[in-house]
Amino acid sequence: MPQLAAARLAARVGRMTASRRAVAAAVARQRGHFTAEALAAALPNVGRATVYRTLKILTEAGVLCRVLMDDGSLHYRLSGPGHHHHLVCVGCGAIQDFADSVVERVVSQLARAGSFTVEGHWLEVYGRCAGCSTAPSAAR
Ligand SMILES: [Zn+2]
Ligand SMILES: [Zn+2]
Numbered sequence: 001m002p003q004l005a006a007a008r009l010a011a012r013v014g015r016m017t018a019s020r021r022a023v024a025a026a027v028a029r030q031r032g033h034f035t036a037e038a039l040a041a042a043l044p045n046v047g048r049a050t051v052y053r054t055l056k057i058l059t060e061a062g063v064l065c066r067v068l069m070d071d072g073s074l075h076y077r078l079s080g081p082g083h084h085h086h087l088v089c090v091g092c093g094a095i096q097d098f099a100d101s102v103v104e105r106v107v108s109q110l111a112r113a114g115s116f117t118v119e120g121h122w123l124e125v126y127g128r129c130a131g132c133s134t135a136p137s138a139a140r
């Protein structure tokens with residue numbers, strides 16, 4: 001788990017109820033990305049509403065980020081630092097973070113041109129990671 005996410009998680013957990021702490025502990029154990037449904041299924045003693053509410057709190061605190069997979073499902077992932085976007089591999093589901101100032105500049109230019117006040121934006125890029133784009137004949 002990224003150090004920053006761990007620190008943010010620890011800061012949040014101190015003020016949580018026992019059931020929210022159980023959700024946070026399960027989040028900390030996750031490797032890679034996960035759905036709210038899978039997390040709820042792994043915590044049979046915690047109500048679904050608590051699972052969803054805790055995921056929302058952790059997302060707003062910058063501990064988690066949401067990733068829209070190419071099948072339309074929403075996954076959660078421990079967040080890297082700062083505002084960023086995701087490269088999502090449609091082959092193996094691996095997710096990489098990326099941040100690009102050009103993307104941010106384009107968004108603010110579009111907003112200015114359209115007299116539109118931006119409150120947020122979301123960008124996922126779907127493709128194949130290095131491992132998945134390798135031709136089968138050239139397999140490892
Ligand atoms: Zn992210
Ligand atoms: Zn891949």
Ligand SMILES: [Zn+2]
Pocket residue numbers: 083084085103104121
């Ligand atoms: Zn952005």
